[in-house]
Amino acid sequence: MFIHYLKYCCCLMFILAFAQPTYADAYKWVDDAGQVHFSQHPPVDYEADKIKTRSGPKVEPAQSQQAVDAMIEQQVSDEKSQQENEQLQQQEAEKAKALSKNCEIAKNNLDQYQNNPRGRYKNAAGEYIRVDENDRQEKIKQLLQDIEKYCQ
Numbered sequence: 001m002f003i004h005y006l007k008y009c010c011c012l013m014f015i016l017a018f019a020q021p022t023y024a025d026a027y028k029w030v031d032d033a034g035q036v037h038f039s040q041h042p043p044v045d046y047e048a049d050k051i052k053t054r055s056g057p058k059v060e061p062a063q064s065q066q067a068v069d070a071m072i073e074q075q076v077s078d079e080k081s082q083q084e085n086e087q088l089q090q091q092e093a094e095k096a097k098a099l100s101k102n103c104e105i106a107k108n109n110l111d112q113y114q115n116n117p118r119g120r121y122k123n124a125a126g127e128y129i130r131v132d133e134n135d136r137q138e139k140i141k142q143l144l145q146d147i148e149k150y151c152q
Helices: 002-018 061-115 133-150
Strands: 023-030 036-039 049-054 120-122 128-130
Touching: 061 133
Parallel strands: none
Antiparallel strands: 023 036, 023 049, 120 128
16 A cells, blocks of 8 residues: 555656646836846845746757757858868968068079179089179069069
8 A cells, every 4th residue: 555655656746846837927026226126036125016927939859959950060160161261361371471581582682693793603503603794684683573573
């Protein structure tokens, strides 16, 4: 007989534990400063109006899961595009740095060719040779074009 009551009590506890009320109580009151307040419990010092509220709409689990999956996809997509933008910015910065370096090299080389007409330069074989005036003028033209290209 005790087991019968125990089963009855367990079933009742299970039902009460998962029972959801269809509405909840809320209280509204105004304080001395004219501020309107809302609470789940009535205030001690003020007279409050009881407001009955209904619970929100029930949502199917599959529908909720689809919404969560869509939000996760959106977040992953946003993170991926942010990483791509950061990579593009880094590449642009590296490109600008390389252009700046090439500009400095071209300016230094031009300075050397203009200020040292009888200079010697190392060729591809590693030998030092003197550059004749025609080659020097061609190299100066080429360096001026490089400066226009790299120093914008």
